[in-house]
Structure formats: C-alpha cells, structure tokens
Amino acid sequence: MTGPEVVPAAVAAAAVTDPELPMLTLADLGILRGVEESAGAVTVRITPTYSGCPAMEAIRADLIGALRRAGHRRVEVRTVLDPPWSTDWITPQGRRKLAAAGIAPPGPAPRRSPGPVPLTLGARPAPVPCPRCGQPDTERLAAFGATACRELRRCPGCREPFEHVKEI
Amino acid sequence: MSFDDAYAALTDHQDDTRWAYGTGFSDPLAGVPTDVPGGVDAADLTAYCLMLGDDALIMSHRLQQWVTRAPELEDEMALANIALDLLGQARLLLTRAAQAEGAGRDEDDLAFRRDAADFRHVRLAERADADFAHLVARLLVFVTWRLAVLDGLRGSRDPVLAAIAAKGVKELTYHREYAAQWVVRLGDGTAESHRRMRAAMHAVWPAIGELFRPHPVPDRLAEAGVAVPAAAARAEVDAVLSQVLAAAGLPPPTATDGGATDGGAGRDGAHTAALDEILAEMQGVARATPGGLW
Known part of the structure; x- marks a missing residue:
C-alpha cells in the first residue's frame, strides 16, 4: 500500500x-x-x-x-472556525511571495481592546508602502477589492494601482 | 501542485464538483463538533440561529440586488463583498440551526424551501431601498446592530455560535466603516446629498425599535449563557449612530419605536410584502428544479 x-x-x-x-x-x-x-x-x-x-x-x-x-x-x-483566521498567520515567506507578485502584504492585525469595537470613521490607518517602487505611503482607492481579503490602492509615486491584503 | 495562475488551476481539474450549485456545496461546518451544550434547549438554539441566519441571508440578498446598479464600480465590489460575507455567516448559522434541530434538514432546505411566515429576520433586513442614501442608512443601522450582537456572542456557551460570531465581528467592522463613511460623505456633502441622506435616515429610523424588542427565545438563551438579550445592544448602537450623525452634520431623527412593528414583528414571522418579492427571486430556481445540480 x-x-x-x-x-x-x-x-x-x-x-x-x-x-x-x-x-x-x-x-x-x-x-x-x-x-x-x-x-x-x-x-x-x-x-x-x-x-x-x-x-x-x-x-x-x-x-x-x-x-x-x-x-x-x-x-x-x-x-475549524475557532480561533478565527488572522492575517498575522500569513508566514514571512507568504508575505515575500505576495510582495513579489505586486500585492502589498498586510501589516499587523488590529489589536482588540476591551469594550465595543471603535468606529474610526476613516482615521488615518498605518501607511502601506508601494510593492513596486517602495514609496512609503500610498492611497486607498477602494476598501473592497476582487476578493474579500483585498483592497485596491494606488501609488502616488509610480502611479501604479495595486492590491493590498487587508489586516484582519 | 502549482499553477502559474488561478485560471490554470481551475481548468486543470477532471471533475466539475466545484461548479455544483446549491445542494452540491459541502457542509460549511464539516468536521465541527455538533453537540448542543448541556442545559441548552435545542429548540431555542435552533430558533435563535435561524433569527441570526435569516437576518444575514435576507440582508445579503437585498445587497446583491444592488450589483450592476451602484453608482460606482468600487461600490458594487464593496456591496458584493459585504453581501458575500453575510451570506457566509448565513450558511454557517442556518447549518447550525439545522444541526440543533436534528430533523435532517440542511442549509438549502432552510434557505430555499421555507415559506415567508417561517422566516425569522427583523423587518429591517427585507426593506427595499429607494436610493443609494436609503441603502447606506439601512446598511449602517443593520451592521452596527449586528456587530454589537455578535460581539456579545463571542463568549456564548455554544462554541459553534461563539466561533461564528468571533469571525463575523472582524467582517462587520469593515462593513460598518464602509456604511458610516458613506453616510458622512453624503450628509456632509452637497445640499442635495444632505437632503437625501437626511430623508434616508428619517425613513429607516422607525425600523430600529424592532431590533431591541424583547423576545422570549434570546432572553431564555441569555439566561443559559448562550445568547445576548435583544435589548442589550441598544446602548452601543445608539452611541455609534450618534457618532456618525454628528460627523455627517445630520440632526438625530426622532421616534425610534412603532412603525415597522405594527401588526407583529419579523422575529415571529410577521413580514411585509417585500419578503414575498425577495423569496420569489431567491427561491424560484431551487423550487422549480428540486434537487437540481448544474
């Protein structure tokens, strides 16, 4: 066998x-x-x-x-539903592969403090660097992208649009 | 197994089980322990999971109706994504309801083969949206309320419900940001967008009272440590809505009760004609071709 x-x-x-x-x-x-x-x-x-x-x-x-x-x-x-998946579980190798494919990997997932989930109303999130040219900060085009886990962004430096895996 | 792109991966397969529709989908809780915790009434747990599952299923369907009709492509993608998250929550909750019921039904039986009077969602979920402002007003209220409820359920004594809730909270946090930012943008926008956003908040306001109306099922389950009482989410919802209205420059609407619950509540199966229209569309194919796969 x-x-x-x-x-x-x-x-x-x-x-x-x-x-x-x-x-x-x-x-x-x-x-x-x-x-x-x-x-x-x-x-x-x-x-x-x-x-x-x-x-x-x-x-x-x-x-x-x-x-x-x-x-x-x-x-x-x-x-398995518990504990729920977090982008913190994407491995360092996975993050390198995402960046190499032009997809900005997620930053650290938001930490939960006691009490209700705060509504940030677009308060400035952590900057997302451009995966193509390395410009340190980029702008969000849309909070929801081609799949549930991604958002759309654009780099003000190289003008290229790209995807970013949302922190969750 | 490695592929250059997703299309190669999809077309490589010899069988087409992945293209199955409806009953071809596998159990979304496959391998998750199905026991009902000791001291918990299985009929109550079934009814409660149906309530939360129907809320998500019907709201998801209403959001799907906006696809191809939203003002911008980006908003269609956002609404489709939110609808998909809610549909996923509905599948898990309806499957949990069917497990607790133990009558051999599954998620498809519950979604596609129940009549209007057997649905247990709040009426807020089934309302039609007159325009995009009405949609974002209703979405804001719905996801703010659902986030507060599911956040309370993370500590449920039913481990399946607790796990579904913990996952849903992360998704709903994104949904609420999206809806809140649109309400602020329209409320704090032009005179015309302000007028229409204000009218939309005014229109949705009477439907809020039903969300917190005490109901024996969640109240009994709350005593058993499984559910949160219907009234428990009110303080958080009021605080968030006040925050958004203030940021949007919108006056707080009045009259939070009555209106939508005249003649009974959705939790007891009393619905409006809007649900008949939804079910005709949502269930039409499944009912016309029982057991169909394609």
Missing part, C-alpha cells in the same frame, strides 16, 4: 496552492491548521479566511485531489 512513491500527507497538503492567491500555498496563507495521519487515514484541518470565502469548496477539492495523487486514499477535510 504505502510504497516509496507515497508523499507524506503533511508535505502534500502544505504544497496545495490557494485558488485566489495562487502564488501562496495554504501553509503560506496560514489556513492549513493541521494534518494528521492515523491508521492509513488523513485528516486535514483548514480554516476559512472570511465566512463567505467561496474558495473553500475549491480548496477542499484541491486538498483531496492532491493527497490522493500523493498516495493517500482516505482523506477527510475538516473545517
């Missing part, structure tokens, strides 16, 4: 890429929460980035397909 061609489940699962940010693996993105092998069965735990992330179906199918190709026949993919 487990011939030399079998790739360890943790290695195969960690190499699966995100369908919407294909430069990142699930491990880079921090949504792969665990891979366990027991008695010939593999259990993979993943967490969604956002509640409505439509990529979860594709990620589930990709994981099962990749693990089967790696020689694992019995695969279960489980959803």
